[in-house]
Amino acid sequence: MKTNQYLIDFYNTYDEDSRLTLKHGTVEFLTTMRYIEKYISPGNHVLEIGAGTGRYSHALARQGYTVDAVELVSHNIEVFRKNTLPNEDITVTQGNALDLSSFPDNKYDITLLLGPLYHLYNSEDKQQALREAIRVTKQGGIIFAAYVISDGCLLDEGFNHGNINVAEYIKNGLLDSETFAAKSEPKDLFELVRKENIDELMSIFPTTRLHYVATDGCSLLMREAIDKMDNDTFDLYLKYHFATCEREDLAGITSHAIDIFKK
Numbered sequence: 553m554k555t556n557q558y559l560i561d562f563y564n565t566y567d568e569d570s571r572l573t574l575k576h577g578t579v580e581f582l583t584t585m586r587y588i589e590k591y592i593s594p595g596n597h598v599l600e601i602g603a604g605t606g607r608y609s610h611a612l613a614r615q616g617y618t619v620d621a622v623e624l625v626s627h628n629i630e631v632f633r634k635n636t637l638p639n640e641d642i643t644v645t646q647g648n649a650l651d652l653s654s655f656p657d658n659k660y661d662i663t664l665l666l667g668p669l670y671h672l673y674n675s676e677d678k679q680q681a682l683r684e685a686i687r688v689t690k691q692g693g694i695i696f697a698a699y700v701i702s703d704g705c706l707l708d709e710g711f712n713h714g715n716i717n718v719a720e721y722i723k724n725g726l727l728d729s730e731t732f733a734a735k736s737e738p739k740d741l742f743e744l745v746r747k748e749n750i751d752e753l754m755s756i757f758p759t760t761r762l763h764y765v766a767t768d769g770c771s772l773l774m775r776e777a778i779d780k781m782d783n784d785t786f787d788l789y790l791k792y793h794f795a796t797c798e799r800e801d802l803a804g805i806t807s808h809a810i811d812i813f814k815k
Contacts, residue, residue, distance in 0.1 A: 576778040579771040591694045599660040602667035606632035613640035622647040649681040654690045663689045666698040697811045702734040702744035708772045738799035759813040768804035
């Protein structure tokens with residue numbers, strides 16, 4: 553089965569639109585939006601590559617920004633269009649992060665690559681997606697690239713919730729028995745990486761890193777406790793998370809991270 557078909561089958565049945573609306577799931581969304589808002593300015597033109605159902609694209613369009621979105625999966629595009637309000641200056645087209653040839657060089661002030669790198673399984677493809685995102689961004693523009701981080705997922709899905717059989721993963725060669733570094737294949741759906749892998753990917757590009765952010769930190773690991781928090785406690789937890797999400801000593805203990813860099 554081709555990689556794209558695994559994704560299409562998954563997202564045809566997965567409620568992607570609700571993933572970021574559960575209380576623990578909002579941490580990733582609120583953190584990402586907090587950093588976007590540091591750099592976005594009135595009149596900016598945004599491209600979201602791999603927009604899913606449009607959670608970020610719609611949020612930005614509703615703030616008055618012009619947004620173009622690209623999405624691979626037809627089902628996600630249908631949901632995206634249903635969620636579009638009449639006053640949004642937004643477009644969505646079907647496309648692949650590896651080939652943005654329909655988009656010109658140096659067009660966008662802000663480029664979001666918040667999903668495709670989850671589903672690319674070799675360095676060449678990851679760097680091609682990054683190369684395309686950088687190409688379409690203006691000189692001095694900002695790119696946000698998101699990744700799924702292996703240690704946070706292993707702690708959460710493996711040791712805490714038991715959705716991953718760690719011993720079986722080691723036996724099948726998907727986890728190194730000494731370092732616990734992950735190896736993924738398209739049928740696994742998500743490519744799990746560590747920060748050193750991201751550093752290596754980015755080493756070939758003439759960009760400047762602005763932030764490396766643990767976007768959800770321990771939020772998935774603590775999902776049951778977070779979902780039970782009252783609003784005041786949750787606000788305090790968010791304040792803690794925002795204060796610590798760039799700390800190098802905590803960078804690996806997250807399920808998702810964003811690398812934010814300038815062209």
